[in-house]
Amino acid sequence: MTHKAAMWGARTAALLMAGALAAGCSAPGNSDSTWTAQPDTSASPGASTSHTAGATGSPSSDPSATAGASTSASPGPAATAAAWKTFTDPAKTVSFDLPEEWIAQSGTPEDGTLPGALKIEVKKQDGTVVATLRTGLPPSSSECPEAARKPYVVISSVPLDLPGLTGEGTIAPHAVFRVIQGYRYFGSYGITNIVGGADGQACELRNAVRGPAGKGDYSFGDLGVLKAFAPDEKVAPAKAFDTLGQAAKYVDESSEFANVQRMLMSLEIKN
Numbered sequence: 001m002t003h004k005a006a007m008w009g010a011r012t013a014a015l016l017m018a019g020a021l022a023a024g025c026s027a028p029g030n031s032d033s034t035w036t037a038q039p040d041t042s043a044s045p046g047a048s049t050s051h052t053a054g055a056t057g058s059p060s061s062d063p064s065a066t067a068g069a070s071t072s073a074s075p076g077p078a079a080t081a082a083a084w085k086t087f088t089d090p091a092k093t094v095s096f097d098l099p100e101e102w103i104a105q106s107g108t109p110e111d112g113t114l115p116g117a118l119k120i121e122v123k124k125q126d127g128t129v130v131a132t133l134r135t136g137l138p139p140s141s142s143e144c145p146e147a148a149r150k151p152y153v154v155i156s157s158v159p160l161d162l163p164g165l166t167g168e169g170t171i172a173p174h175a176v177f178r179v180i181q182g183y184r185y186f187g188s189y190g191i192t193n194i195v196g197g198a199d200g201q202a203c204e205l206r207n208a209v210r211g212p213a214g215k216g217d218y219s220f221g222d223l224g225v226l227k228a229f230a231p232d233e234k235v236a237p238a239k240a241f242d243t244l245g246q247a248a249k250y251v252d253e254s255s256e257f258a259n260v261q262r263m264l265m266s267l268e269i270k271n
Helices: 001-023 062-069 243-253 254-266
Strands: 033-036 049-053 070-073 085-089 094-099 103-106 119-123 128-136 150-159 170-181 185-194 204-206 216-219 223-229 237-243
Touching: 001 062, 049 216, 094 254, 128 254, 150 243, 150 254, 170 204, 170 223, 170 243, 170 254, 185 204, 185 243, 185 254, 237 243
Parallel strands: none
Antiparallel strands: 033 085, 049 070, 049 150, 085 094, 103 119, 119 128, 128 216, 150 170, 170 185, 185 216, 185 237, 204 223
16 A cells, blocks of 8 residues: 555544444535636645544634544645746736636625625636635624534634634634535535634534624635535535545545645735
8 A cells, every 4th residue: 555545444434434423323717817827737736735524522713623623634636737827907906816817797796795896706617616705795694403414524724814703703814625414425625714614513614714893704615605505405516526536536536626725825905
């Protein structure tokens, strides 16, 4: 057995064991945009990634700490795209890197957003939306009755240097991939500084960062809120897996996730 295979086996076993414990419990570019060519490289970001499962303890500075025992590894072995570019909005308030063949397209922000709010969709060549960046979002919250809570697992968690509020209910910003258990395991990637839920259970997981005072919240991910979908609900753009092992394999081996993680980690928000 190779070192990589051994590491993968140990990580998957940890996820599956913690998942079993949790299961027993009852969360075309814009012409005004600026593009900058990036170095031709396939190197993955160097920050560490944490694969986590279970449900112990109270929230800490790392969202993976809300979910208990873990194994750690470098970002997945899948290579990122060879050529990258940088998107910057016309007002130069945000920027991020994305693969050369992907498209960043500005759209109309939703009602209720703050003046100057942005909505930028990142798409593959075939038009599939990979992630959406939204800024100037109003704060949101929802009730979560104990009976409605679902076990969730943090598969990947990488710290980010982004501005955000601090205080009760918040953590340091991270790029995460989390899975919540319903009739299947539903997964989603995004950025957040919002505590997922106590004891590894939640009604929903928000891919959003509480922004600095007066700036509103902002989000960057495949969807704004991850929940346990009903059988008759549309799951996409969230992912659905039959096992936690499949979710971990997507994070470890998918070039799509490698590209997305690198893109999320490159985000810069100008104050």
